[in-house]
Amino acid sequence: MLPAVLSLGPLAIPTGRAAALLLIMLFLWSADRLAARHGRPASTGLLALGAGLLAARIAHVAAMPDAYAAEPLTALMLWQGGLNAPAGAAAAALVLGLGLRGTPGLAPALLLPAALAALWVLILEPALKPEPRPLQLPPGLVALDGQTMAPAGKPMVINLWATWCPPCRRELPMLASEAETAPVPLLLVNQGEPADSVRRHLKAAGLAEAGHLLDPGGRLGAAIGQKAFPTTLFVSGDGMILDEVAGEISRARLREGMKLLEAARQTDR
Numbered sequence: 001m002l003p004a005v006l007s008l009g010p011l012a013i014p015t016g017r018a019a020a021l022l023l024i025m026l027f028l029w030s031a032d033r034l035a036a037r038h039g040r041p042a043s044t045g046l047l048a049l050g051a052g053l054l055a056a057r058i059a060h061v062a063a064m065p066d067a068y069a070a071e072p073l074t075a076l077m078l079w080q081g082g083l084n085a086p087a088g089a090a091a092a093a094l095v096l097g098l099g100l101r102g103t104p105g106l107a108p109a110l111l112l113p114a115a116l117a118a119l120w121v122l123i124l125e126p127a128l129k130p131e132p133r134p135l136q137l138p139p140g141l142v143a144l145d146g147q148t149m150a151p152a153g154k155p156m157v158i159n160l161w162a163t164w165c166p167p168c169r170r171e172l173p174m175l176a177s178e179a180e181t182a183p184v185p186l187l188l189v190n191q192g193e194p195a196d197s198v199r200r201h202l203k204a205a206g207l208a209e210a211g212h213l214l215d216p217g218g219r220l221g222a223a224i225g226q227k228a229f230p231t232t233l234f235v236s237g238d239g240m241i242l243d244e245v246a247g248e249i250s251r252a253r254l255r256e257g258m259k260l261l262e263a264a265r266q267t268d269r
Contacts, residue, residue: 002127005227005246012228014247016128017081023116024049030112031096034105044099051095052113056088067252080250089117132240135233138219144195144209155261156185157254158233160221163193163201165229167248172207174251179211184261186211192218236264
């Protein structure tokens, strides 16, 4: 199993997004070499890449239309993840094949996207799925209203965030909105900041305090080995972390994780 986050000095990069970027770069480099070897325009590889990314994103969004209906422009936020690898590979192969038709490079052009998609689907994606691990909620989680919180015995989503973190601030309104109708509790746990700072931020953002917890010592982040802000955990009713997202999360990915919790709950019945 691969780690959820790659730490490069002060930088923390979600491993899945880094792996996807490397595959994209490998495709572009290989496609450019094929085009140059067979006397085709240098733009051939870039056009194939663009077609592949567009098809991969459209297929992903089309599979989860409700998640993007509320904020259609989020479909453009590729950094949040969400690409359909087979659809992207098919589109890239088509465009690259058209660019190299009539040359000995046609067969490699068709095989290259398929091979990279298979590498992602069959090897990298399974390796990126975290092994279930127990979560021991530390004592002292306090709601903004001052009540000590100790939720247990039910599935929940836990988001660890901070006011100084730009991706946290971007996703917070969406998380607060989803929390109102989520099938499981969605707890927004601020790490290491005083209540006044959190209240000021929520007020400025026009967000309610409901569902917001304080972890003044950052003990929850330390307990899970948090390496990136924000981090979202999907926790089963028996206290196991079934899934984890490091970095900004999309509405679609959030709902996907909640469906996983619901499926686990059905299985346990």
